[in-house]
Amino acid sequence: MTSIFSKIIKREIPADIVYEDDLCLAFRDIHPQAPTHILVVPKKEIPRLSDAAEADQALLGHLLLATNKIARQLGVDDAFRVVISNGANAGQTVFHLHLHLLGGRRFREGGLARSL
Numbered sequence: 297m298t299s300i301f302s303k304i305i306k307r308e309i310p311a312d313i314v315y316e317d318d319l320c321l322a323f324r325d326i327h328p329q330a331p332t333h334i335l336v337v338p339k340k341e342i343p344r345l346s347d348a349a350e351a352d353q354a355l356l357g358h359l360l361l362a363t364n365k366i367a368r369q370l371g372v373d374d375a376f377r378v379v380i381s382n383g384a385n386a387g388q389t390v391f392h393l394h395l396h397l398l399g400g401r402r403f404r405e406g407g408l409a410r411s412l
């Protein structure tokens with residue numbers, strides 16, 4: 297099934313894109329939870345992190361390094377948080393793997409529950 301994020305990747309629906317390379321696309325979340333809230337999305341459709349396979353090892357590493365680059369590009373590399381929700385009970389609403397990059401505000405210590 298084609299996810300809404302695949303439609304963004306194919307430019308079928310608009311998004312505020314901040315980064316793109318061969319393997320991933322990053323754009324601003326429409327309901328930002330921080331001044332900087334970016335979704336980093338692999339072009340390959342993997343529904344959940346738990347659906348990733350050994351063959352995706354390099355891609356998963358790539359997503360983290362791309363997140364670093366984007367944080368630097370947007371000036372939040374000193375302090376940011378990366379969140380992946382896996383499965384509906386963990387709050388995942390779009391079933392196309394994505395990393396939330398959150399920055400530009402202070403996060404409560406140990407406040408993961410309030411981060412998203």
Ligand code: AMP
Pocket residue numbers: 300311323324325326327328335380381387388389390391
């Ligand atoms: P999750 O709840 O972890 O699956 O995250 C999905 C995120 O996608 C939510 O934070 C939504 O606000 C965001 N989102 C959904 N549709 C769009 C869209 N068309 N453009 C940008 N962000 C979106």
